[in-house]
Amino acid sequence: MILGNKVSVFGGTGFVGREVVNELSKVGYEVTLLVRRPERYRDFSLYSNTVVRALSSYDAEPLTAALAGTDIIVNLIADRSTGTERIEPSELVHVNQKIKAASEIADVKRVLSLSQIGASGDEKGRDWLGLLAEADDLMQAVSCANVTIFKPSLLIGENDDTTVRFAKQLQRMSLLMVANVNTVVQPVWIKDFALAFVGSIRNPATFGQKLEVSGEERMTLKELGQLVAEIMQKEAIVFPMCRLNATIMAKLGAFSPVASVSESQLLMLKHDMISESDFSSTFGFMPGGLEWVISTYAAPHNIRERYNFYRKKAGRNPRELG
Secondary structure: OOOOOEEEEEOOOOHHHHHHHHHHHHOOOEEEEEEOOHHHHHHHHHOOOEEEEEOOOOOHHHHHHHOOOOOEEEEOOOOOOOHHHOOOHHHHHHHHHHHHHHHHHHOOOEEEEEOOOOOOOOOOOOOHHHHHHHHHHHHHOOOOOEEEEEEEOOEEOOOOOOHHHHHHHHHHOOEEEEOOOOOEEOOEEHHHHHHHHHHOOOOHHHOOOEEEEOOOOOEEHHHHHHHHHHHOOOOOEEEEOOHHHHHHHHHHHHHOOOOOOOHHHHHHOOOOEOOOOOHHHHHOOOOOOHHHHHHHHHOOHHHHHHHHHHHHHOOOOHHHHO
16 A cells, blocks of 8 residues: 555644644644634644645535545544533444545544554443544544554643643642542653554554553652652642542632643543553553653752753653753
8 A cells, every 4th residue: 555645634733743743744744623613723834744724614515625635634633621612422423434434435544543452342321421422433434544543641741631730730739639539540751642542653563553641650649749749749648539529629620729620631531541552562662660650840940950860861862851
């Protein structure tokens, strides 16, 4: 199969999309970011080889027109951090059905789609993970394309929805309240995820696969909060927040006295996000160490400099030292 260079990205305005679009542009793909409100995302045009184009709706006609000439689709609509472009859970499956149909009409040759570890059709009712599993099955069935579904554990990094919230709360006080405190995760640095994601586009070993993407270190969300506090050099008490209080605080949003919880956390982190998959074997490089990754945006400046010194001494990739 000869694969072209034109990539259309859905759901690319959030935490995941910014890193994926950046990586796509760096390696030379021609990227079109499809959004309903392009005037709010003009900054994406600063990425090389990237244009922001209006998609008025996910109806068949505008969607098919938008995909004309597209070789590769990147579907990130499962990302909950896309602001005004966010697709609500009740619409997730419906929108994926429309993207699938339009992809087949456009004869797209490659599809990469974002999901989450734990997405399973075994989930009862319309649970988030059950909806994701249904959307995954739709995308994997795109008849004209080689498809890869990416199912990451907790993605972390500057501007994430978990460790950065923990850090903000710890800046306010030495009490850190954590929702879903016993959920076990294997955090992955968003930059490593984006590199693995884009690097898989032309890798036949990933075609037709549902790839679980997990870091090397496994811990509960409480332990993750304690690690953030340690890196920040805070003597903090980390304790659980009951579901009711967490829901109220999340609903208050920016007005909440508690910065450490969000609606997306409550939706996505109810179940363990763990895997036996080996990141380096699948993607060909070692992911960044959890403590160092968090230090790049949460640690005091002198601590960051120390981590970078040891990183250089160990001969780690210079891209990790920004």
